[in-house]
Amino acid sequence: MSCSVTLKNVKAKIGDKILFENLNLNLSHKEKIAIIGQNGCGKSTLLEIIGGLKMPLEGSVEIFHEPMKSLDDFRKYRNLLGFLFQNSDDQFIAPSVIEDVAFSLLAKGASNDEARKRAEFMLGELGILHLKNEIVFYLSGGQKKLVALAGVLIAQPKILLLDEPTTALDYEMQIKVANILESLDIAQIIVSHDKxxxxxVVDKVYFLTKDGLNLEA
Ligand SMILES: Nc1ncnc2c1ncn2[C@@H]1O[C@H](COP(=O)(O)OP(=O)(O)OP(=O)(O)O)[C@@H](O)[C@H]1O
Ligand SMILES: [Mg+2]
Known part of the structure; x- marks a missing residue:
């Protein structure tokens, strides 16, 4: 089986507390899964481990079959891994919406015109083009989430890691985001309390406990 993410016997600890251990996951190419679980059980921590923001205490992480032995190893996959943070304020890099959404394209060498055009298109897809000149930090919670998502999707990642993508979104926006994610034929791991x-959107739902991921019936 061709896997985009493989976790073997992963253990995570914060302070003295073991969050989970013996956690295994084989996420196949283009598979979409959700991870649910109680507040504080370690869902965000697990996404951070998969996204190369934190190393596990034990166990291994493979991205496209390549073992990630240190956070440095994730560097070559940065453009392929799209990470939406639980807290949108952690996501923003530039002050204005359009600059923030265009940022990853400019960093990859796109011209100003090209980056701006594609950023406007992405904002349009999410129905928030009217926000393009706003200052990101003055947006509402839901607007921030959508701008952050536009910034992630514009980079055309191959693996999406989404931490609570719908918190603060109104119902119409939840449907719009669900439709967009459904239409993207890429691997997705979605942490959410929104059943x-x-x-x-997803094919399988896993429940995270101290003993790892258990498939929901
Ligand atoms: N930087 C940190 N310093 C200290 N404790 C932390 C830190 N980050 C996370 N924790 C603790 O680790 C545990 C797991 O946190 P995590 O954010 O992964 O949980 P979660 O499942 O995402 O919760 P939620 O559903 O509330 O988002 C929590 O008890 C949290 O307090
Ligand atoms: Mg969390």
């Missing part, structure tokens, strides 16, 4: 949303 209606995840049932619309």
């Amino acid at each position: 209606e949303f995840i049932n619309k």
Whole structure:
């Protein structure tokens, strides 16, 4: 089986507390899964481990079959891994919406015109083009989430890691985001408490406990 993410016997600890251990996952190419679980059980921590922001205490992480032995190893996959943070303020890099969404394209060498055009298109897809000249930090919670998502999707990642993508979104926006994610034929790991949303987008739902990921019946 061709896997985009493989986790073997992963253990994570914060302070003295073991969050989870013996956690295994084989995420196949283009598979979409959701991870649910109680507040504080370690869902965000697990996404950070998969996204190369934190190393596990034990166990291994492979991205496209390549073992990630240090955070440095993730560097070559940065453009392929799209990470939406639980807290949108952690995501922003530039002050204005359009600059922030265009940032990854400019960093990859796109011209100003090209980056701006594609950023405007992405904002349009999410129905928030009217926000393009706003200052990101003055947006509402839901608007921030959508701008952050536009910044992630514009980079055309091959693996999407989404931490609570629908918090603060109104119902219409939840449907719009679900439709966009459903239409993207790439691997996705979605952490969410929103069952209606995840049932619309993903193939499998896992429940995270101290003993790892358990498939929901
Ligand atoms: N930087 C940190 N310093 C200290 N404790 C932390 C830190 N980050 C996370 N924790 C703790 O680790 C545990 C797991 O946190 P995590 O954010 O991964 O949980 P979660 O499942 O995403 O929760 P939620 O559903 O509330 O988002 C929590 O008890 C949290 O307090
Ligand atoms: Mg969390």
